[in-house]
Amino acid sequence: MIAPLRDFxxxxxxxxxxxxxxxxxxxxxGALLRTLVARDDWLxxxxxxxxxxxxxxxxxHADSTERFSVVSFVWGPGQATPIHDHTVWGLIGMLxxxxxxxxxxxxxxxxARPEGEPVRLDAGHVEAVSPTVGDLHRxxxxxxxxxxxxxxxxxxxxxxxxxxxxPAEGGRKPFVSGYSNTLLPNLWDRSAELRNTxxx
Numbered sequence: 001m002i003a004p005l006r007d008f009x010x011x012x013x014x015x016x017x018x019x020x021x022x023x024x025x026x027x028x029x030g031a032l033l034r035t036l037v038a039r040d041d042w043l044x045x046x047x048x049x050x051x052x053x054x055x056x057x058x059x060x061h062a063d064s065t066e067r068f069s070v071v072s073f074v075w076g077p078g079q080a081t082p083i084h085d086h087t088v089w090g091l092i093g094m095l096x097x098x099x100x101x102x103x104x105x106x107x108x109x110x111x112a113r114p115e116g117e118p119v120r121l122d123a124g125h126v127e128a129v130s131p132t133v134g135d136l137h138r139x140x141x142x143x144x145x146x147x148x149x150x151x152x153x154x155x156x157x158x159x160x161x162x163x164x165x166x167p168a169e170g171g172r173k174p175f176v177s178g179y180s181n182t183l184l185p186n187l188w189d190r191s192a193e194l195r196n197t198x199x200x
Contacts, residue, residue, distance in 0.1 A: 084175075103136065
């Protein structure tokens with residue numbers, strides 16, 4: 001069941017092994033993520049649980065040298081992030097439901113202001129963020145009556161990255177997101193499938 005995530009992690013690691021520049025990571029990595037979120041039968045239930053008050057960020061995989069991480073964001077009805085940055089490249093793929101991403105830019109006083117129209121991500125869609133292509137946004141569940149889930153890939157162990165939120169009154173506040181889970185999915189136990197193929 002979890003094989004698509006294992007395949008994605010392996011393919012993404014091989015992409016980074018080839019030492020691509022950021023545009024290639026976002027392009028080819030985005031295509032890999034698009035393939036992953038094109039099907040919705042692999043995310044374990046433990047990493048798809050909404051919280052009644054706030055969104056949850058579950059770590060699915062962290063590269064051993066922290067070159068990239070994969071997380072599921074679980075959005076309860078109407079839940080939203082504050083305006084925030086990432087400081088590293090990122091890819092967001094919509095697995096279930098839909099979300100809106102409102103881009104922001106800093107004005108001359110350092111206050112975050114909306115820039116352009118919100119981008120709607122529906123299931124199967126992928127969007128990129130980074131300090132070079134646009135790093136500031138606010139995200140919210142597009143649905144007021146159902147859970148939405150997005151799969152994110154970042155160019156770091158994102159739960160341990162020092163980032164910032166941007167309050168309406170101006171300025172920025174540091175934060176480190178951490179993760180909502182204490183256990184990881186087991187991507188590497190292939191014993192069941194091997195038993196099935198060797199049974200005679």
